[in-house]
Amino acid sequence: xxxxxxxxxxxDDAVARAxxxxxxxxxxxxxxxxxxxxxxxxxxxGHDVRVVPTGSAxxxxxxxxxxxxxxxxxxxxxxxxxxxxxxxxxxxxxDLVLVAPATADLLSRAAHxxxxxxLTATLLTARCPVAYAPAMHTEMWQHPATQANVATLRSRGxxxxxxxxxRLTGADSGPGRLPEPDELAELARLLLERGTAGASLDLAGRxxxxxxxxxxxxxxxxRFLGNRSSGRQGYALARAAxxxxxxxxxxxxxxxxxxxxxxxxxxxxxAADLRAAVxxxxxxxxxxVMAAAVADFRPATxxxxxxxxxxxxxxxxxxxxHTPDVLTELAGxxxxxxxxxxxxxxxxxxxxxxxxxxxxxxLARKGADLLVVNEVGxxxxxxSPDNEAVVLGADGTRTPVPYGxxxxxxxxxxxxxxxxxx
Ligand code: CTP
Numbered sequence: 001x002x003x004x005x006x007x008x009x010x011x012d013d014a015v016a017r018a019x020x021x022x023x024x025x026x027x028x029x030x031x032x033x034x035x036x037x038x039x040x041x042x043x044x045x046g047h048d049v050r051v052v053p054t055g056s057a058x059x060x061x062x063x064x065x066x067x068x069x070x071x072x073x074x075x076x077x078x079x080x081x082x083x084x085x086x087x088x089x090x091x092x093x094x095d096l097v098l099v100a101p102a103t104a105d106l107l108s109r110a111a112h113x114x115x116x117x118x119l120t121a122t123l124l125t126a127r128c129p130v131a132y133a134p135a136m137h138t139e140m141w142q143h144p145a146t147q148a149n150v151a152t153l154r155s156r157g158x159x160x161x162x163x164x165x166x167r168l169t170g171a172d173s174g175p176g177r178l179p180e181p182d183e184l185a186e187l188a189r190l191l192l193e194r195g196t197a198g199a200s201l202d203l204a205g206r207x208x209x210x211x212x213x214x215x216x217x218x219x220x221x222x223r224f225l226g227n228r229s230s231g232r233q234g235y236a237l238a239r240a241a242x243x244x245x246x247x248x249x250x251x252x253x254x255x256x257x258x259x260x261x262x263x264x265x266x267x268x269x270x271a272a273d274l275r276a277a278v279x280x281x282x283x284x285x286x287x288x289v290m291a292a293a294v295a296d297f298r299p300a301t302x303x304x305x306x307x308x309x310x311x312x313x314x315x316x317x318x319x320x321x322h323t324p325d326v327l328t329e330l331a332g333x334x335x336x337x338x339x340x341x342x343x344x345x346x347x348x349x350x351x352x353x354x355x356x357x358x359x360x361x362x363l364a365r366k367g368a369d370l371l372v373v374n375e376v377g378x379x380x381x382x383x384s385p386d387n388e389a390v391v392l393g394a395d396g397t398r399t400p401v402p403y404g405x406x407x408x409x410x411x412x413x414x415x416x417x418x419x420x421x422x
Contacts, residue, residue, distance in 0.1 A: 028056020
């Protein structure tokens with residue numbers, strides 16, 4: 001664009017998308033560059049995205065980039081295009097406002113109801129769901145002032161997700177990273193699907209633990225006994241819980257997927273690691289959902305060196321031992337008052353009983369409040385994006401969940417958990 005081109009750029013008239021209207025608010029932090037990728041994902045998902053950066057954000061990424069990617073004019077001031085009253089219109093017309101990155105300064109201005117630029121004015125006029133993805137240095141995030149601002153925004157019905165933990169701008173690392181753009185776009189999709197009801201943040205103030213994936217029990221440094229769990233169901237549960245306002249700890253056993261935005265991920269390998277991580281996180285949790293496929297048996301010994309084929313006249317015989325049942329422990333002696341404990345059971349029917357009969361016996365044996373029972377078979381359960389299940393309640397309820405996405409099943413589980421917590 002030549003020097004002296006008008007400040008407002010874009011193709012507002014040419015772009016009339018039918019998709020939901022999303023305002024992408026961009027705060028003045030280095031992670032603003034990641035918001036370009038997020039913007040692309042939102043546009044690719046068919047959303048009509050209006051970018052509203054702060055003046056500081058424009059020092060990191062310039063207005064032509066936002067305008068070209070969004071197809072809309074971009075400004076941070078309330079004075080541009082005043083005849084159109086943008087400081088009121090943009091917020092009112094939005095189906096979702098997503099602020100990413102939300103800096104400490106922006107969270108402070110939003111919490112105090114300031115309206116000193118177009119983004120803060122938009123936050124005051126929006127009546128749709130508003131979500132913030134904070135990103136800043138760990139010290140700034142953990143400062144009581146920032147935490148108080150976050151608590152204020154949450155108390156007013158906004159979703160403020162926890163920042164990711166990892167490498168920050170310099171050599172330091174800790175909580176304060178912006179979650180990955182793909183995962184933020186996924187969060188936006190979930191929020192748009194849940195709609196405008198403030199009640200959709202029905203897990204706000206709740207802390208939940210989800211286990212996902214499949215454990216590996218090593219025989220030696222290179223071999224293990226494992227299982228086919230992909231972790232998809234547990235990850236869908238974690239994403240759904242974040243979108244409903246919960247603070248989520250995701251104990252992930254050998255899952256290759258990216259971390260869901262807002263979830264605190266604890267990677268584990270074995271059943272013993274998983275047990276320690278789940279019990280630690282469950283201490284102050286309102287609900288624990290055990291979606292992980294945890295090994296029932298592990299090799300009685302794990303050699304420090306590789307078991308060699310050469311020189312072994314016959315194949316080795318593996319001695320196995322039982323692993324502790326984490327779900328039974330959580331539902332029994334480890335249970336915190338009021339905690340809701342949920343298990344999963346992948347079953348096949350046999351001569352001794354049907355899938356649901358086996359499920360009901362397991363629910364009683366483990367002492368959980370809810371057991372999600374699904375039949376294992378082609379296209380169902382393991383490694384499939386879809387699932388079909390019946391959720392059995394210890395109170396005798398049966399909730400059938402028709403064949404559909406693991407995300408729909410996740411929402412049914414959280415509906416039932418939310419009912420029990422209420
Ligand atoms: N589970 C657990 N700890 C274990 C094994 C399983 O917490 N050591 C949990 C799983 O996460 C799941 C539930 O228990 O939520 C049911 O797992 P499943 O393997 O179906 O139960 P089992 O008791 O092993 O039953 P089965 O005899 O059918 O193998």
